Amino acid sequence: MTPYEQLLAAVGAEEDPNSHGRQMPSHWGNKKLNIVSQSSPTGTQLLQSVGCAEASYRFNLIPELKKRVKGFHDDEVTYVSLGDGTSSEGEFLGSTQYSVQPQTAGTLLVGR
DSSP, rough: OOOHHHHHHTOOTTTTTTTTOOOOTTTOTTTTTTTTTOOSSSSSSHHHHHHHHHHHHHHHHOOOOOOHSSOTTTTEEEEEEETTTTTSSSHHHHHHHHTTTTTTOOEEEEEE
16 A cells, blocks of 8 residues: 555545545555455454355355356455454354354454
8 A cells, every 4th residue: 555545544535445435544455456454343344254255165166156256366365353352252253163164265363
């Protein structure tokens, strides 16, 4: 990101290339690189990330989807971060249990 783009994100400007002023600052994304901006809620982003990782996994299993959907790549990884307080929420337990069922490519980062 350029310094100007960081300024646009910090002030919630509509011209912000990451979220067009709809996300909190420092929640960057890039449509060209297929990077979704991080959400702000506590816990619910975990379930969304599991769904995103499973969609990527299932996309590779269904050949018909490759003709209909653009933007998926063979090397996709889903990343989600959370604080240690969120790890005591039900969404954390549910998402970690479900994410090990299919062979999804995901990374879970718990910070303190």
